[in-house]
Amino acid sequence: MxxxxxxxxxxxxxxxxxxxxxxxxxxxxxxxxxxxxxxxxxxxxxxxxxxxxxxxxxxxxxxxxxxxxxxxxxxxxxxxxxxxxxxxxxxxxxxxxxxxxxxxxxxxxxxxxxxxxxxxxxxxxxxxxxxxxxxxxxxxxxxxxxxxxxxxxxxxxxxxxxxxxxxxxxxxxxxxxxxxxxxxxxxxxxxxxxxxxxxxxxxxxxxxxxxxxxxxxxxxxxxxxxxxxxxxxxxxxxxxxxxxxxxxxxxxxxxxxxxxxxxxxxxxxxxxxxxxxxxxxxxxxxxxxxxxxxxxxxxxxxxxxxxxxxxxQREVSTAGGGAPPAAAPLVVAGFGAGALDLAWTGVGRHPVEFAELEADGVLTLRGGGEPAEVGPRSFLGRRLPGERVDVSVTIRVPPGSAGRGGLLLRVSERALLELSVDAGGVVQCLRLTPGERSVLATGSASGSGEARLELSIDGLGGRASVDGALLTEVDLTELAPEAGRDFVGAWVGPIAVGPPSEVVTASDFRLVVRP
The missing domain is CATH 2.115.10.20 (Glycosyl hydrolase domain; family 43)
Structure with a gap:
């Protein structure tokens, strides 16, 4: 040590x-x-x-x-x-x-x-x-x-x-x-x-x-x-x-x-x-x-x-040694091996109440409430582990579904960024901050009801992309926790919004922390 x-x-x-x-x-x-x-x-x-x-x-x-x-x-x-x-x-x-x-x-x-x-x-x-x-x-x-x-x-x-x-x-x-x-x-x-x-x-x-x-x-x-x-x-x-x-x-x-x-x-x-x-x-x-x-x-x-x-200090030497070796990049691939890994959590309820991991690694999410509301939300999130992170997931919303699925960056129900797709392939990037709700961009997925969604985060800025194409630049400054308002940092992961009888699937989740 x-x-x-x-x-x-x-x-x-x-x-x-x-x-x-x-x-x-x-x-x-x-x-x-x-x-x-x-x-x-x-x-x-x-x-x-x-x-x-x-x-x-x-x-x-x-x-x-x-x-x-x-x-x-x-x-x-x-x-x-x-x-x-x-x-x-x-x-x-x-x-x-x-x-x-x-x-x-x-x-x-x-x-x-x-x-x-x-x-x-x-x-x-x-x-x-x-x-x-x-x-x-x-x-x-x-x-x-x-x-x-x-x-x-x-x-x-x-x-x-x-x-x-x-x-x-x-x-x-x-x-x-x-x-x-x-x-x-x-x-x-x-x-x-x-x-x-x-x-x-x-x-x-x-x-x-x-x-x-x-x-x-x-x-x-x-x-x-x-x-x-x-x-x-x-x-x-x-x-x-x-x-x-x-x-x-x-x-x-x-x-x-x-x-x-x-x-x-x-x-x-x-x-x-x-x-x-x-x-x-x-x-x-x-x-x-x-x-x-x-x-x-x-x-x-x-x-x-x-x-x-x-x-x-960022780097600590307790015995006169030099700086520690560079840390290997953190990579999270998938949701877990046979079962959800321990980092995944839900808001106010356990993931087993709304999420199921299939043998092939595909995650099924039953619909839940709006992420901006206090209620039974179907958000499977994990702590954002670094200041510079690329996170992506493939979301599929079945034809005819009244819901949507997406990738959520969440600090609270008052401070979040949602990148989502609906059954018609309509994509939106929505930012919610205290006192403001903004649809930053809309677009179309290359497939009906299915999209590869990606957030690239760099400090308090970032980019939202769909199927490999940039959708919009995003300013995340107002999502940052405020003293006296937020005791919790950011979580990120897939979300399903809609009636509990309907499902959204998520696959090929990937999170990489950049140096």
Missing amino acids: ARYRNPVLAGCHPDPGVCRFGDEFVLVTSSFEYLPGLPVHVSRDLVEWQQVGHAIERPGQLDLAGLESSRGLFAPSVRVIGDRLVVVCTVVGPDDGSWPGRTGHFAVTATDARGPWSDPVWIDGVGGIDPCLTVDGDRLWLTGTRPAADARWAGQTDVWLVELDPTTFQPLGVPTVIWGGAMIGAVWAEGPRILSRPGGGWMLLAAEGGTAGEHAVCVAYGDELTGPYVSDPGNPRLSHRELGRRGEFAAVGHADLVQDATGAWWATVLATRPVAAGDGGVREGLLGRETCLVPVEWEDGRPLFAPGVGRV
């Missing part, structure tokens, strides 16, 4: 929680409205990660139907309790409470990262978000955050702690506030973790500033797990906030710490990659928040993130 490149998990993999379980590291990230949810990755070296499943892996385990984008499964953490992995997470609904589904904290468990994972055990009587477990001998504790009860400024947030019954995961008392932020005026303390501190005592690790340009990693120390906690005088311990959008990474925060078998410490953090916009400015790209890795050392009992550098 002397040389590696960030991000170690490209594409929308925010809020990473990590632990060591036997000979493997296990990492879980947020997935919001997508199902299966909470992707589970394993690694032997913290750099090369393999997705092995999802903590929310099957229909009936958890219901997210009807949720808007950037709601759902927020900020999981993963810890080892005895011989089990335990993931705790929060289901977040709309602010007005109008969603009828179950919200709040829950735990799921497994004896192997590959599953099976248990049904959720709901943790009653505890509000807020971003839960994390801490084991202290035979006692189990849960920490999280919530808006301050008597807030003195907007965004003031409290970190709380409560003991849980280690068998039932139910609170044994009332949550107690243990920290109110790094300083007066600090906002949005998030993702708290309480960790045993080398040399004795405890360290509270938390994000602050909101998960955008002011994001930061802060720490506080306590002699007892229950506090009191005193902020590190050097907070924040890691941030790119003073770089604005001029660094390779921005919005750095939401750290978790893990120790490897040699005794070395590492931190997983989330970060975004700013890209050039068409107006000459710089803004967040389509990928959203990705998972990065930084080494951690201890000096006078305090953590040094990326020691000697204090930055999340």
